[in-house]
Amino acid sequence: MRQLSQSRALIALPLSLLSAGVTQAAEVELPHTMAWTAYGTNSSGYAQAVAIGNMLQNHYGTSVRILPGDNDVSRMTPLKQGRVDLCACGIASYYGAEGVMMFAHPDWGPQPIRLLTTSTASFGLSLAVAGDLGVATPADLAGKRIAYIRGDDALNKGTEAYLAFGGLTWDDVERVDYPGYARSFDGIIAGDVDASFTTTVTPPAQQLASSPRGVSWPVLDPDDAEGWERMLAVAPYFQPHEVTAGAGDVSTDNPVPSASYPYPIVVANQDLDDNIAYGLIRALQDNYDDYKDAAPGAMGYALEYQDLTWVLPFHDAVVEYYKEIGEWTDDMQAHQDSLVERQSLLLEAWNAFIEDAPSDEEEFRDAWMQARATALRESGFEPVFE
Known part of the structure; x- marks a missing residue:
């Protein structure tokens, strides 16, 4: 396909x-x-x-x-x-x-x-992980407590992509819900959760780096073809990226093989x-x-x-x-x-769907996502989102 x-x-x-x-x-x-x-x-x-x-x-x-x-x-x-x-x-x-x-x-x-x-730019988009856990790669996140930010699809999709690189899903970790992005970092510092998705240079990541727990960034091996295939199947907009700016000891002298978009x-x-x-x-x-x-x-x-x-x-x-x-x-x-x-295919599918779409918002979303996936697959495209 x-x-x-x-x-x-x-x-x-x-x-x-x-x-x-x-x-x-x-x-x-x-x-x-x-x-x-x-x-x-x-x-x-x-x-x-x-x-x-x-x-x-x-x-x-x-x-x-x-x-x-x-x-x-x-x-x-x-x-x-x-x-x-x-x-x-x-x-x-x-x-x-x-x-x-x-x-x-x-x-x-x-x-x-x-x-x-x-x-x-020089920063990356990654999971900021508490530095006291010894997490070196996404696969090491199995069983860890991972932040889920209610209402922030982009952050949660990034987390899902990192888990996929390590061969994991949300079922392989303990999901901890937070009402906002900053609150999740307060949770890491307090010891209530272990990781949250962010940019490597964001102030909350800097605060975590200065805390007793410290911060670490999972390494994404650029030669791990299967890992990248899994990650891009979830979020195809990610790119391999050598991160040279970030909280902790990330610098041009100590880069981290990671990802960005x-x-x-x-x-x-x-x-x-x-x-x-x-x-x-x-x-x-x-x-x-x-x-x-x-x-x-x-x-x-x-x-x-x-x-x-x-x-x-x-x-x-x-x-x-x-x-x-x-x-x-x-x-x-x-x-x-x-x-x-x-x-063009998506626009055609939308115009056909909207003519007789459900009025209930949740039903509308579910029905559209199904119609969208069907239209894409029938034309040989991967839906990516379902």
């Missing part, structure tokens, strides 16, 4: 060659004003959006208005309504494209969004004007040196960190840009075509 590709085509090209490669390309044409949504004002995603906005203002006279959102729905809603050009989102953008989790709702369904660019993920609706999409990706690469040090994580927009066979389809104008600079292959095009086909 066809699946979302698990290949990882990261590309590398010196920026000097990049500039030479686009001298004959179309000129950058950006509007006078743009509106983005992003994470809250204290987030690295917001800081990166500000840094990019300053670059666009300085080079192209484009003023960027950034609307902070407290949660995934508040960030995605203005994009859905056409009130903003872009969303500097998290992994919920993928959930939105798939029409799952918080988007398996009558007001949502699969969203026809397109990827413009991503940032992959991009943040922010800059997406737009599929009908975003070609000039805007092309102009933005080219501006980001042509002027990388002007913003890469202006916000934490902004270095992650470098060309070498762009995964051209990830889980979301690119905007057509972005594809044209990569073709211009000689970084787009036939395999990448086949992957892109498959993702577009998958998204």
